[in-house]
Amino acid sequence: MREKYKVKNDSASQGNTSEIVLPKKRKIFLFSNIDEACAKRVIEALNIFNKENAHKKILLLINSTGGEEDSGSNIAEAIHASKAPVYGMVLKSACSAAFDVLQACKKRIACSNKSIVM
Numbered sequence: 001m002r003e004k005y006k007v008k009n010d011s012a013s014q015g016n017t018s019e020i021v022l023p024k025k026r027k028i029f030l031f032s033n034i035d036e037a038c039a040k041r042v043i044e045a046l047n048i049f050n051k052e053n054a055h056k057k058i059l060l061l062i063n064s065t066g067g068e069e070d071s072g073s074n075i076a077e078a079i080h081a082s083k084a085p086v087y088g089m090v091l092k093s094a095c096s097a098a099f100d101v102l103q104a105c106k107k108r109i110a111c112s113n114k115s116i117v118m
Contacts, residue, residue, distance in 0.1 A: 025059075026049050026056060026057065026058045026059060026084075027058075027059045027060075027061060028042055028045045028046070028049075028058065028059070028060045028061070029061050030042060030060060030061065030062045030063070030064050030075075030098065030101065031061075031062075031063045031064065032064060032067075033064065033065065033066070033067040034064060034066060034067030034068055034071045034072045034075070034097045034098060034101070035067050035068050035071055036068065036071050038067070038071065039068075039071035039072070039074045039075050042060075042075050042078070043074065043075060043078040046058065046078050046079065046082050046086070047078075049084060050082055050083055050084050053084065054083035054084050055083070055084060056084055057084060057085045057086070057087055058082065058084050058085070058086045058087070059086075059087050059089060060079075060086055060087065060088045060089070060101070060105060061089050061091055062088055062089065062090050062091065062094045062098055062101065062102055063090070063091045063092040063093060063094075064093065064094060064095070064097075064098035064101075065093060065095045065096065065098070066095045066096025066097040066098050066099070067096070067097050067098075068097060069096075069097050069100070071097065072096070072097025072098065072100045072101055073097075073100065075101045075104070076100050076101055076103070076104035077104075079101070079104040079105060080104055085106040085107070086104075086105045086106055087105055087106060087107045087108075087109065088101070088102040088104075088105030088107070088108050088109065089108075089109040089110070089111070090102060090108075090109070090110040090111065090114045090116060091111055091114070092111075092114055092115070093114060093115045093116070093117070094110075094114075094115075094116045094117075095115070095116070095117040096117065096118075099116060099117060099118050102116070
């Protein structure tokens with residue numbers, strides 16, 4: 001089951017909103033290259049989950065070859081600032097900036113035969 005949340009865009013358009021769809025089980029999927037848009041989506045999801053319940057864990061599922069280091073650092077800072085514990089789980093790979101995001105998580109889990117590259 002998924003819930004929709006309205007999120008304001010930072011674009012110059014007036015009154016522009018978009019929807020972010022999050023699973024009820026407090027999972028965030030990081031399955032793409034890490035760029036500014038990806039970081040914004042992950043950080044918004046973290047903020048929404050923290051507002052709902054600041055003590056219930058958040059699971060960050062990772063399969064990314066990395067991307068922009070600044071965007072990865074922004075996600076890592078948001079994870080550090082999160083009151084809810086964030087657990088990182090590598091499903092296939094966590095390379096470069098995705099590795100930094102994984103390191104920011106309170107607990108780190110990797111499925112067998114997965115690649116984690118600094």
